[in-house]
Amino acid sequence: MPIVDNIRAIRWEDNQLCLLDQRLLPQQEIWLQLGDYREVAVAITQMVVRGAPAIGVTAAYAMVLAVQEMRQFSDWQQRLAGAAAEIKAARPTAVNLAWATDRQLTLAQSESAADRAATLLLQAAHALLEQDIADNQQMGRHGAALLPEQGGILTHCNTGSLATGGYGTALGVIRAGISAGKQLQVYADETRPWLQGARLTAWELQKDGIPFHLNVDSAAAYLMQQGLIQAVIVGADRIAANGDAANKIGTYSLAVLAQYHQIPFYVAAPLSTVDFAMPAGEGIIIEERPDSEVRQCASHDVAPEGVKVRNPAFDVTPAALITAIITEKGVARADYLHSLAELCG
Numbered sequence: 651m652p653i654v655d656n657i658r659a660i661r662w663e664d665n666q667l668c669l670l671d672q673r674l675l676p677q678q679e680i681w682l683q684l685g686d687y688r689e690v691a692v693a694i695t696q697m698v699v700r701g702a703p704a705i706g707v708t709a710a711y712a713m714v715l716a717v718q719e720m721r722q723f724s725d726w727q728q729r730l731a732g733a734a735a736e737i738k739a740a741r742p743t744a745v746n747l748a749w750a751t752d753r754q755l756t757l758a759q760s761e762s763a764a765d766r767a768a769t770l771l772l773q774a775a776h777a778l779l780e781q782d783i784a785d786n787q788q789m790g791r792h793g794a795a796l797l798p799e800q801g802g803i804l805t806h807c808n809t810g811s812l813a814t815g816g817y818g819t820a821l822g823v824i825r826a827g828i829s830a831g832k833q834l835q836v837y838a839d840e841t842r843p844w845l846q847g848a849r850l851t852a853w854e855l856q857k858d859g860i861p862f863h864l865n866v867d868s869a870a871a872y873l874m875q876q877g878l879i880q881a882v883i884v885g886a887d888r889i890a891a892n893g894d895a896a897n898k899i900g901t902y903s904l905a906v907l908a909q910y911h912q913i914p915f916y917v918a919a920p921l922s923t924v925d926f927a928m929p930a931g932e933g934i935i936i937e938e939r940p941d942s943e944v945r946q947c948a949s950h951d952v953a954p955e956g957v958k959v960r961n962p963a964f965d966v967t968p969a970a971l972i973t974a975i976i977t978e979k980g981v982a983r984a985d986y987l988h989s990l991a992e993l994c995g
């Protein structure tokens with residue numbers, strides 16, 4: 651069954667950035683039109699758009715809006731550097747945010763004429779979006795070969811078209827596996843507290859007609875014990891040079907469980923998610939999100955008022971628990987330090 655993935659959540663129209671508001675899915679499909687880079691930074695912080703590659707593409711367009719605003723000033727390059735710092739501060743963990751913003755800043759700084767820089771940055775943002783989709787499809791081809799011909803695949807958070815330019819990383823691998831004729835049954839973790847799995851992954855899988863069950867996060871061990879899971883595949887927000895991978899909170903627990911049950915545990919991410927400047931996972935900044943996300947469920951209070959909360963949005967899975975890292979250039983295996991560097995060429 652070939653998968654017709656036609657979900658695109660980031661568009662550039664009438665010189666504005668249009669984002670499908672992921673906070674409202676699946677109940678409402680509302681597009682926001684943003685014409686100011688500051689609004690885009692807020693949209694990233696507030697999760698209108700989320701998922702590491704999608705945040706990267708969004709930041710590239712935010713830089714277009716910023717250069718368009720700054721080009722009237724003689725010190726436009728300096729002002730643009732300030733805007734870049736504001737955009738990068740929107741969320742700390744996904745490296746794609748800083749990676750895409752810095753790429754755009756470097757490009758702008760290589761050009762002395764502001765108007766020309768604005769044109770170049772827009773072209774670069776479009777190219778980044780298209781490249782991300784192509785990379786994900788390539789990643790899908792590499793990763794699909796690792797999946798069993800049939801069986802259950804557990805995934806966490808949302809790593810699909812909504813989390814990227816299109817097609818997805820871990821979900822892209824699943825899409826490619828199904829397209830290649832594999833009989834896969836997806837198990838989608840609901841992914842408390844923000845419910846990316848229940849709200850977004852379930853929406854994408856249903857649209858594509860991919861067979862799946864939605865399960866609570868704490869069912870993972872039981873599903874593995876029952877022999878229902880043949881592989882776990884997740885995305886990543888930042889991969890350290892040694893292969894330690896930061897991803898949505900709960901990923902580390904899945905990797906520990908997968909090792910106990912002797913199930914392969916795969917991470918699928920573009921090479922832009924690898925932070926070669928970060929030697930190991932312990933240096934990765936883990937975002938702490940608002941208490942209300944834990945105290946509430948679907949905007950309803952569930953915990954007593956005033957309780958203290960911990961809400962780390964990500965955790966780091968040690969490289970030793972990762973069977974392989976699937977990238978657009980091929981599959982890396984331990985020793986990741988060399989294997990990832992080799993893929994980068």
Ligand SMILES: CSC[C@@H](O)[C@@H](O)C(=O)COP(=O)(O)O
Pocket residue numbers: 700701702703744806807808809810813814818819820846884885886887897898899963
């Ligand atoms: C292709 S997406 C990979 C990761 O970005 C994804 O798994 C994830 O953790 C997203 O977290 P989010 O907080 O929704 O931005």
